[in-house]
Amino acid sequence: MVFERVAVRTFRNIVRVDFEPVSGMNVIVGENGQGKTSLLEALYFGATSRSFRTDRAGDMIQQGAGAASVRMRVAERGIRREQTAGLGPQRRLLAIDGVVASTAAGYATRTPVVVFCPGDLGLAVGGAAERRRLLDRLALFAHPETVGFRSRYARAMKERQEALSRRGTGARELDAFEAVAGECGARLTEARGEAAARLAEAAVVAFRGVGAPGLDLALVYRPGGSVLREEFVEELARRRGRDARSKVSGYGPQRDDLELTLSGRGVRRLASQGQQRAVALGLKLAELECVRLCRGVQPILLLDDVSSELDDNRVRAIYGHLGEWEGQVFVSTARGEGVDFAEVGRRGRADWVMVGGSLSRRV
Ligand SMILES: Nc1ncnc2c1ncn2[C@@H]1O[C@H](COP(=O)(O)OP(=O)(O)OP(=O)(O)O)[C@@H](O)[C@H]1O
Ligand SMILES: [Mg+2]
Numbered sequence: 001m002v003f004e005r006v007a008v009r010t011f012r013n014i015v016r017v018d019f020e021p022v023s024g025m026n027v028i029v030g031e032n033g034q035g036k037t038s039l040l041e042a043l044y045f046g047a048t049s050r051s052f053r054t055d056r057a058g059d060m061i062q063q064g065a066g067a068a069s070v071r072m073r074v075a076e077r078g079i080r081r082e083q084t085a086g087l088g089p090q091r092r093l094l095a096i097d098g099v100v101a102s103t104a105a106g107y108a109t110r111t112p113v114v115v116f117c118p119g120d121l122g123l124a125v126g127g128a129a130e131r132r133r134l135l136d137r138l139a140l141f142a143h144p145e146t147v148g149f150r151s152r153y154a155r156a157m158k159e160r161q162e163a164l165s166r167r168g169t170g171a172r173e174l175d176a177f178e179a180v181a182g183e184c185g186a187r188l189t190e191a192r193g194e195a196a197a198r199l200a201e202a203a204v205v206a207f208r209g210v211g212a213p214g215l216d217l218a219l220v221y222r223p224g225g226s227v228l229r230e231e232f233v234e235e236l237a238r239r240r241g242r243d244a245r246s247k248v249s250g251y252g253p254q255r256d257d258l259e260l261t262l263s264g265r266g267v268r269r270l271a272s273q274g275q276q277r278a279v280a281l282g283l284k285l286a287e288l289e290c291v292r293l294c295r296g297v298q299p300i301l302l303l304d305d306v307s308s309e310l311d312d313n314r315v316r317a318i319y320g321h322l323g324e325w326e327g328q329v330f331v332s333t334a335r336g337e338g339v340d341f342a343e344v345g346r347r348g349r350a351d352w353v354m355v356g357g358s359l360s361r362r363v
Contacts, residue, residue, distance in 0.1 A: 004075050006042075011062060013038055013062070017042075021328065021350065026328070026329065026330045028352045029333055029354070043072075047112075117304040123279075124260055124276045132257075136195075138294070139194070149184040157181050181252070182233030186232045189223045203219055207286075211275070218264075219259070222256065285321060298326050301329045326347070
């Protein structure tokens with residue numbers, strides 16, 4: 001899986017970039033604020049129709065411009081396709097070989113991309129929402145329909161909450177909302193549980209490569225709801241009074257978490273900072289492995305500035321891991337020569353320089 005040619009238009013500070021990355025390692029060097037993350041974000045947007053740094057899609061459109069777009073030629077096992085992701089103020093347009101994609105999930109699973117960014121280092125200790133997002137990204141590849149369950153669940157729960165606050169626990173429409181929420185919530189819980197099991201297996205292996213020797217990582221999915229539809233629906237009905245008073249629901253996948261332990265000790269409260277980062281890296285490498293297994297191709301890897309947040313040993317561990325990586329990689333760094341990528345990129349390397357939103361190849 002390779003991006004062969006990429007055209008970015010009015011995306012963040014990039015007015016126009018056209019480039020042909022190499023199939024191995026692409027290193028993007030630039031000072032702060034020049035557009036390195038924006039370029040990686042553009043690649044991610046072109047492949048998935050989403051951003052990895054914001055939920056507000058409109059932020060990706062260049063200020064003063066009406067729309068942003070990324071067009072790319074993707075090669076998968078020798079077969080080429082043209083993908084276009086466009087973003088206007090109101091809508092997104094996604095097309096593969098000129099045919100409009102019917103769902104964003106279908107579009108996003110065609111070209112698997114995994115991104116590492118400095119924020120991911122909080123994956124082990126930050127809020128559970130990040131870990132749920134990780135599970136959802138994995139579930140997407142195994143069961144693309146999960147996206148629909150998630151949005152229908154959220155809508156039904158919002159309507160239930162509104163009905164509770166306006167008309168009380170006896171409101172007649174509650175049964176219907178809870179039936180939908182129970183159905184979709186149970187399916188989402190099941191998909192996340194499955195994703196967590198795959199992630200756990202891969203994370204144990206990945207952690208050995210980046211973690212402290214002698215420590216074992218364990219990962220357990222703690223669902224906030226149930227995989228059983230009836231149980232889910234009954235529980236929602238039972239909790240009406242409580243949920244009305246607290247104005248949020250205390251039951252369901254919005255409460256899911258992944259419990260992480262290192263040799264029996266909770267990572268969040270008891271692990272050292274270095275260990276917490278190693279766990280986060282282990283999780284990201286496990287994500288990469290799960291997507292690879294699920295999709296049957298090497299995902300394209302985007303590494304945004306990870307070297308700035310990690311000590312040299314850890315950086316070496318990542319690049320050591322990448323030395324065996326057969327897929328295409330994009331690395332951004334402000335440190336330039338500070339990082340030695342010599343052993344990496346057996347399949348060729350190109351260096352690119354980003355200045356004020358313009359990209360040029362360094363020779
Ligand atoms: N919608 C937008 N329109 C125009 N410019 C934007 C938009 N969003 C962000 N920018 C600007 O784009 C510039 C590049 O940001 P980016 O995050 O890509 O930099 P970077 O090279 O990754 O820097 P750093 O090394 O500090 O991470 C910044 O000056 C930022 O303020
Ligand atoms: Mg950046």
